[in-house]
Amino acid sequence: MAEAKTFKGGIHPPYNKELASGKAIKRAPVPAEVIIPLQQHIGAPNEALVSAGDRVEVGQKIGSSDAFVSAPVHSSVAGVVKEVVDVPNFTGNKVKSVVITTDAEQPEFAKKPGKDIDSLSADEIREIAKEAGLVGMGGAAFPTHVKLTPPKDKPVDLVIINACECEPFLTCDHRQMLEKGDDLIAGARLLKTAVGAGKVIIGIEANKMDAVDAIRSKASGLSDVEVEVLEVKYPEGAEKMLIFALTGRKVPPGKLPSEVGCLVQNVGTAIALYEAAAWGKPLYERVLTVTGPGIREPGNLLAAIGTPISDLIEACGGFVGNPVKLIMGGPMTGWAQSGTTANVVKGTSGVVVLTSDVVEMGEETDCVRCSKCIEACPMFLSPNFIVQAAKRGQWDKAEMWGALDCFECGCCSFECPAFIPHVEYVRKAKAEIAALKKKKE
Amino acid sequence: MATDNLVQTPPPHLRSKEQTAVAMRDVLIALAPVTIAALVAFTYNALFVIAVCVGSCMFFEWAVRKLRKKKVTLRDGSAAVTGLLLALLMPAQIHWLNMIIASFIAIVVIKELMGGLGRNIFNPALFGYVFIITCSGILASWTGHLGFLSAGFDGVTGATPLAFIGPGLESMGPSYGSLLFANYGGAISEVGAFWVLLGGAYLIYRKVIGWVIPTTILATVFVLSYIVGSDGLYQILAGGVMLGAFFMATDWVSSPMFTWGQVIFGLIIGVCIVLIRVFGAPTGAVAYSIIIGNCFVPLLDKVFKPKRFGEVVAA
């Protein structure tokens, strides 16, 4: 077999995938109440289409916007709207949300027979993606139909399915590949049609060889779908790293994958696109992993958008040990929570609970100039100098050292012996640099 | 639910276990072979030197942090490492006062007053050592019996291996084999280049240091020596080149951060070592060379900023 492909830099965190990788996807119980934020994506916020007292059905559109960079949201349950209010989301920001009291009896989603998916045109697929409220489900939550509309002068020849799942602990993409392989392949081919590409590559890290075999055998008769094995390294699934590992093409700083003729989509998004095209099913539920040493029975759940994470944790046997970190998303880039009130959104790939015995607690000290962050940075930035500049308020220098090119993977902080939270400084620097640029205009 | 202990810190939520204290412990482990060899060779003389240097470095660290009302950082192990490195640079028969002065310079002046670990542009141990060889006439006591604790050891009564450096002279010095494993001369660490090499390999294996700096220094010394008509192999085995290349020049704080800067840094040090040794005085040549190299670090960090991923060189 050919050697696993990869990029330069990066780290090898403890993966702990075995906690949940063997657990088949289960449907999470429908909660008594769901809280669905009207904005779950990058872009313009939605207006509510419902108000208190309205009845809603599963899959009914409850929020939309006229803006192009936006994605509608749909009800994940059958029930009655209790109120439309501002609720803090998982990042702590207040977002207008629809609170729905769910019916005791939940009907199955009625599949609408769609068109023959092989005959759909590019425009039709984009429209389906938009109507279904599809966003990147790996965490960034960028509206899918926007990504499917690359600039005219930048033809896309290759669709890459990011099936690395390089974040430690998470296994939902792995399970979906094992359980919904055909849907994934069909969704990937829809993506291909939408951008007019010639080929699909599904890139899977070498720690999921069962998924590699499963997808390979399902795709064996297809000349336009390839499966490639990637080295197990974080962040293998970062767009730029993945494109480089698979094709050798380098996306220039500040540019998008279309610059080098690629479209990258995540496993969950491709499957959701298939479901939207074949059954008319909007994105109102998703598979996510509830795991970590602080969870009694880790597993992969199919959960309604808006489900409070306390319900998911309960469905997985509750806490065990001394939980000190409750993370929405993966442990490298996710958001630490102070409680269990956050709700599942389209971009929630997991709920990870870490206990005191696995979390390294340290005190930030001065940089000791060990260069480890520089070696780890997959973007070849100088995280230490960005931090130094940020500490001194020299935002132009922070930019010079690459603050704007940082995609906040956290490799630098993982390696740093001085326990410096680089990402926090980078975020600060990005905000300051943006503010300065605005002032100049 | 048991959420009382939840902490909200920025990502990433996983961290490597390799914090500063672990790296310093690794350095101590890496120095074990040469330290043991030194103890075997110089017995209680070496023990005395190590005890005084480590003890006074740790004391000064504690005292200066206390005096300046800062958190005492002895637990990161860097003061102990500085003390041990300093000890290893000392000849066995050095006067205790010299060691205390060197420790003071290293910890108080270089490390603390420059802003604490991370801000010193020189390696503290090295600078402490250079200070005493330049300033307190230690050279007079190098092979003599002026110092404290002069008795009990007669290994080095004649010239040290460094005395044979120079075109054509090396063949009269000790053999390569004895330089590698057991030739005593000069500092207490000069008891065999192999023991130092062993520790250096461990540090590279543990990823505490990179291979670029030591390799460039050794290669430069080796090649340039032959060019100026000296014996390259003798040069890298004799004296403090090994210790300097693996343990001093690689000091995180006082070495360049980017690969190409590290290469130039190694080149500068290597060239200086050969020139000072062959055309100047061999004693302390390595130390002076590294100090010279240290001076270039801020510049090298500016010039060799790596290209960002996907960045194209402007044509």
Ligand code: SF4
């Ligand atoms: S600087 Fe940014 S891109 Fe580089 S390792 Fe750190 S978080 Fe990742």
Ligand code: SF4
């Ligand atoms: S890893 Fe931390 S201590 Fe090392 S150079 Fe980077 S910021 Fe400094």
